[in-house]
Amino acid sequence: MKVLILNGSPRPNGDTAYVLEALRSRFPRGTEFEALNAYEENIQPCNDCRYCWTNEGCSIRDKMDILWKDDYEVLVLASPLYMSFVTPPLFSIISRLNAIWSNSFFLKAPNRQKPKKGILILIGGGDGSADPAISIAKTAFHFLNVHFDPDLDYIRSLSTNNIPVQDDPDLAGQIDRAIKHIIRSKS
Numbered sequence: 001m002k003v004l005i006l007n008g009s010p011r012p013n014g015d016t017a018y019v020l021e022a023l024r025s026r027f028p029r030g031t032e033f034e035a036l037n038a039y040e041e042n043i044q045p046c047n048d049c050r051y052c053w054t055n056e057g058c059s060i061r062d063k064m065d066i067l068w069k070d071d072y073e074v075l076v077l078a079s080p081l082y083m084s085f086v087t088p089p090l091f092s093i094i095s096r097l098n099a100i101w102s103n104s105f106f107l108k109a110p111n112r113q114k115p116k117k118g119i120l121i122l123i124g125g126g127d128g129s130a131d132p133a134i135s136i137a138k139t140a141f142h143f144l145n146v147h148f149d150p151d152l153d154y155i156r157s158l159s160t161n162n163i164p165v166q167d168d169p170d171l172a173g174q175i176d177r178a179i180k181h182i183i184r185s186k187s
């Protein structure tokens with residue numbers, strides 16, 4: 001099983017990184033991981049060049065290939081909340097998925113993304129709603145043909161200003177539930 005991690009946090013030792021490490025350690029031995037850090041890879045946002053209106057795929061060549069090659073079984077989308085949304089570099093990556101929508105709408109090309117499972121990790125200081133971030137994550141999962149069950153696959157720690165993520169009493173249970181769901185549906 002290969003797990004692709006899309007990490008939207010700029011802080012290598014921050015709260016999202018802590019939760020990602022806790023999650024990684026719970027996957028079975030032998031699980032392969034690939035990580036794409038949105039702040040490190042500087043993936044360009046969609047610029048509406050409209051290449052994908054008449055051609056399959058995207059005109060911009062960069063580390064989006066990690067997503068386009070579609071060689072993973074589980075996608076972990078992780079971000080701190082910024083203004084209730086995912087961070088801007090992570091949104092740049094998500095905006096590029098619009099090529100899949102355009103290929104389908106303008107070229108009537110089938111979505112060739114293979115079915116996958118998803119886990120969403122959102123981390124917040126405690127200010128405002130996470131709904132905008134959940135909504136864009138669901139859009140990304142939809143384009144990538146990722147099955148995501150918000151009741152089982154959503155891990156969050158949304159009060160880091162008051163409760164350090166390491167002390168969040170709900171975190172371990174959420175990680176457990178998500179891992180069990182992913183492993184169960186793989187066997």
Ligand SMILES: Cc1cc2nc3c(=O)[nH]c(=O)nc-3n(C[C@H](O)[C@H](O)[C@H](O)COP(=O)(O)O)c2cc1C
Nearest residue numbers: 009014015016080081082083084124125126127160
């Ligand atoms: C620009 C900016 C905007 C933020 N907006 C929110 C927000 O809307 N809601 C929230 O709960 N926390 C917000 N936060 C707090 C972060 O989500 C929080 O500190 C988080 O734990 C950081 O995670 P990290 O260490 O993985 O980067 C914001 C932080 C920054 C820097």
